[in-house]
Amino acid sequence: MRVVAAMSGGVDSAVAAARMVEDGHDVVGVHLALSQNPATLREGARGCCTIEDAGDARRVADMIGIPFYVWDMAARFKNDVVDDFVAEYAAGRTPNPCLRCNEKIKFAALLDKALALGFDAVATGHYAQIVQGASGARELHRALDMAKDQSYVLGVLNADQLARSFFPLGDTAKPQIRQEAAARGFYVAAKPDSHDICFIPDGDTRKWLTDRLGEQPGDIVDTGGTTVGRHDGAYGFTVGQRRGLHLGQPATGGQPRYVLEVQPKTNTVVVAVGDLLGIDAITGDHCRWCGPAPRGEVSVGAQVRAHGEEIPATAWADGEQVEVRLQRPVRGVAPGQSVVLYDGTRVVGSATIAKATSARAAASGQGRRELTRDADGSTSPAGG
Amino acid sequence: MLDSSANVSFAYLDHGATTPMLPEAIEAMTAQMATVGNASSLHTSGRLGRRVVEESREAIAQAMGARPSEVLFTSGGTESDNLAIKGTFWARKDADPRRVRLLVSTVEHHAVLDCVDFLVAHEGAKVTWLEVDQVGRVHPETVRAAIGTDPETVALVSVMWANNEVGTVQPIAQIAALCHEFAIPMHSDAVQAVGQVVVDFAASGLDLLSISGHKIGGPQGVGALLARRDATLVPLTHGGGQERQVRSGSLDVPAIRGFAVAIRHATADLARRAQRLTALRDMLIVGAQDAGFGVQVSGDWVPGDGTARLPGNAHLLVPGCDGDSLLYLLDAAGVQCSTGSACQAGVPQPSHVLLAMGMSEHKARGALRLTLGHTSTSADIDAFLAALPAAVERAQRAQVATSSQQAIPTQTR
Numbered sequence: 001m002r003v004v005a006a007m008s009g010g011v012d013s014a015v016a017a018a019r020m021v022e023d024g025h026d027v028v029g030v031h032l033a034l035s036q037n038p039a040t041l042r043e044g045a046r047g048c049c050t051i052e053d054a055g056d057a058r059r060v061a062d063m064i065g066i067p068f069y070v071w072d073m074a075a076r077f078k079n080d081v082v083d084d085f086v087a088e089y090a091a092g093r094t095p096n097p098c099l100r101c102n103e104k105i106k107f108a109a110l111l112d113k114a115l116a117l118g119f120d121a122v123a124t125g126h127y128a129q130i131v132q133g134a135s136g137a138r139e140l141h142r143a144l145d146m147a148k149d150q151s152y153v154l155g156v157l158n159a160d161q162l163a164r165s166f167f168p169l170g171d172t173a174k175p176q177i178r179q180e181a182a183a184r185g186f187y188v189a190a191k192p193d194s195h196d197i198c199f200i201p202d203g204d205t206r207k208w209l210t211d212r213l214g215e216q217p218g219d220i221v222d223t224g225g226t227t228v229g230r231h232d233g234a235y236g237f238t239v240g241q242r243r244g245l246h247l248g249q250p251a252t253g254g255q256p257r258y259v260l261e262v263q264p265k266t267n268t269v270v271v272a273v274g275d276l277l278g279i280d281a282i283t284g285d286h287c288r289w290c291g292p293a294p295r296g297e298v299s300v301g302a303q304v305r306a307h308g309e310e311i312p313a314t315a316w317a318d319g320e321q322v323e324v325r326l327q328r329p330v331r332g333v334a335p336g337q338s339v340v341l342y343d344g345t346r347v348v349g350s351a352t353i354a355k356a357t358s359a360r361a362a363a364s365g366q367g368r369r370e371l372t373r374d375a376d377g378s379t380s381p382a383g384g
Numbered sequence: 385m386l387d388s389s390a391n392v393s394f395a396y397l398d399h400g401a402t403t404p405m406l407p408e409a410i411e412a413m414t415a416q417m418a419t420v421g422n423a424s425s426l427h428t429s430g431r432l433g434r435r436v437v438e439e440s441r442e443a444i445a446q447a448m449g450a451r452p453s454e455v456l457f458t459s460g461g462t463e464s465d466n467l468a469i470k471g472t473f474w475a476r477k478d479a480d481p482r483r484v485r486l487l488v489s490t491v492e493h494h495a496v497l498d499c500v501d502f503l504v505a506h507e508g509a510k511v512t513w514l515e516v517d518q519v520g521r522v523h524p525e526t527v528r529a530a531i532g533t534d535p536e537t538v539a540l541v542s543v544m545w546a547n548n549e550v551g552t553v554q555p556i557a558q559i560a561a562l563c564h565e566f567a568i569p570m571h572s573d574a575v576q577a578v579g580q581v582v583v584d585f586a587a588s589g590l591d592l593l594s595i596s597g598h599k600i601g602g603p604q605g606v607g608a609l610l611a612r613r614d615a616t617l618v619p620l621t622h623g624g625g626q627e628r629q630v631r632s633g634s635l636d637v638p639a640i641r642g643f644a645v646a647i648r649h650a651t652a653d654l655a656r657r658a659q660r661l662t663a664l665r666d667m668l669i670v671g672a673q674d675a676g677f678g679v680q681v682s683g684d685w686v687p688g689d690g691t692a693r694l695p696g697n698a699h700l701l702v703p704g705c706d707g708d709s710l711l712y713l714l715d716a717a718g719v720q721c722s723t724g725s726a727c728q729a730g731v732p733q734p735s736h737v738l739l740a741m742g743m744s745e746h747k748a749r750g751a752l753r754l755t756l757g758h759t760s761t762s763a764d765i766d767a768f769l770a771a772l773p774a775a776v777e778r779a780q781r782a783q784v785a786t787s788s789q790q791a792i793p794t795q796t797r
Contacts, residue, residue, distance in 0.1 A: 113782045117713060
């Protein structure tokens with residue numbers, strides 16, 4: 001097959017490209033330029049798309065003997081990923097830009113361009129596996145190395161995209177990938193892993209958002225409505241967050257308090273002690289199925305963040321929405337996050353969390369707290 | 385590790401980027417590499433090296449209509465431009481602090497533009513940009529207007545001899561004559577022009593002229609700044625005082641020898657060479673226009689003419705395509721060319737030259753530069769024209785795919 005190997009300049013995509021070549025594919029390396037003003041040099045594990053990264057990718061392509069090009073997707077990336085990220089936070093939600101990038105850029109803009117240019121597929125260095133299912137369709141599965149598994153951020157891929165994707169690293173543990181890179185003579189073998197959000201080079205998300213949205217001082221209140229602190233912008237807070245609240249007084253009983261809710265309309269952050277945060281019922285929209293959509297109620301495992309644990313659950317998909325009932329509550333579920341559903345190691349699909357509630361709390365009469373996304377996109381409490 | 389690409393046949397249509405070395409230049413250069421001698425040493429080996437340098441200097445001077453003492457060896461076109469612009473700016477400003485203005489065309493190479501930006505940002509320079517017309521040409525009246533009523537404030541005028549993207553040849557002698565009316569020195573970057581059109585330093589009236597080795601069949605990493613003996617330059621590199629005390633550093637004797645051999649070949653029999661390249665260029669442009677995709681040629685193209693536009697330059701605009709897609713598809717089909725614009729980390733930026741000519745960013749995206757030189761043949765043109773239709777068709781589809789906001793539609797619902 002004619003394959004575009006997406007090459008970030010890191011060790012994973014380097015080995016992925018080399019493996020594709022060895023599997024007999026006709027491979028061309030492509031580095032995506034996603035930043036409109038790339039920095040010259042990389043700083044540790046942060047940042048991305050520096051000129052140094054492009055140079056590293058080019059050098060690996062030279063070594064494995066494949067053509068190499070840089071494709072400029074900076075405008076699309078800004079439009080579909082960065083601006084979306086800012087808008088989501090401004091609306092009180094917590095987006096995952098990696099999923100958005102996979103959905104809109106790597107397996108859409110990049111894949112579409114590759115197909116138009118005559119390629120058959122795209123290969124990346126993601127840790128996930130594609131398995132030929134019983135029906136012959138390609139299924140997305142977790143990586144063998146659970147510590148590196150990235151199937152969560154690929155949960156947005158549909159069957160068409162999976163049919164044209166390769167993840168050559170899914171059957172290998174990360175330490176072996178580094179060894180393999182070293183054995184191949186890639187000098188990126190010891191390059192640090194990427195962490196954090198690639199377009200926020202210093203890792204300070206709140207400051208980055210403040211630069212774009214401006215300071216918006218407001219109140220931090222408890223569930224009774226009493227003001228317990230001040231903040232510089234509700235958009236800088238995420239449900240489940242504990243640090244950075246700077247509350248003067250501890251809650252009764254001295255328990256630590258967490259962000260329970262972000263209310264962009266009133267620019268208010270609501271805090272509560274931990275036991276109010278348990279969520280076990282999720283309504284998701286923007287469903288993306290990695291194969292046939294599930295019908296009726298199905299037993300699944302649900303994961304609500306990139307390296308979070310999988311919780312047994314039932315899911316009921318209904319066209320535009322999916323209702324997920326977790327068998328035990330989890331904390332820190334924020335609207336805007338993605339819930340990815342698994343059947344064993346197979347990824348069933350994903351949805352964006354629109355509403356997260358505690359059915360248990362409602363049943364026990366403590367007062368049902370819901371986080372819902374209104375039609376206008378803001379988050380507000382319902383019930384309570 | 386090099387692959388076997390040397391054995392694969394391909395059409396090389398990127399002489400504007402660099403040219404294949406002439407066998408004569410390779411031979412002279414490799415022979416020189418086998419000898420020892422620093423041209424600044426006083427012993428026998430040193431004198432032998434010095435002799436090669438001075439013979440080369442004389443050959444280059446003769447080919448360029450200059451005196452040997454006017455030839456300053458550098459590492460290439462970029463260094464020559466830097467030395468000419470920064471060196472003259474500082475020298476002229478030192479002599480008279482009012483001289484802070486630089487008059488520079490908007491279509492210059494980045495080696496000139498970025499010098500200007502540097503001097504503006506750090507050295508108190510002011511710039512008056514010389515606008516161009518739709519074919520990328522600077523008119524002498526534009527220069528006169530820019531000099532205005534305060535010629536005493538002008539440090540330097542710089543206008544390239546021929547544009548590297550669209551091949552437009554500038555009225556250098558006219559502009560130089562105008563500068564002389566006001567006793568303002570003038571520089572021209574002639575890196576693309578040498579070997580394609582007649583470049584005569586003395587006849588041009590210029591004070592400073594940049595040339596390069598690897599655009600004319602010589603080695604990379606060597607060039608020269610031709611500087612009139614009365615041109616004062618503040619040195620950029622300090623050290624042993626080589627090259628009239630303005631460009632220190634041991635001279636690269638083998639490269640200089642290869643450069644001299646190449647420039648002799650490139651300028652000998654120029655009329656016949658230019659005529660041959662013009663015919664090939666016209667064949668390429670007409671063939672591309674006739675391919676039926678609405679391909680346009682930018683710049684100043686008159687069939688059969690090799691003086692208003694460089695004989696070896698074809699600059700095409702392909703509607704509905706991104707130049708980088710075309711470049712990839714043609715490369716895969718064995719045809720090597722360029723989008724013509726500057727890159728940052730390999731990312732094509734909209735060409736400042738095309739924008740300066742009044743073109744929209746959208747139209748400028750489909751730019752493709754094909755440049756011919758001493759190894760070009762009609763078979764290269766045939767290969768390009770054969771590969772073009774499939775490349776355009778795919779590149780158009782790719783542009784549609786990447787400009788739409790939609791991902792692949794979700795299969796199931």
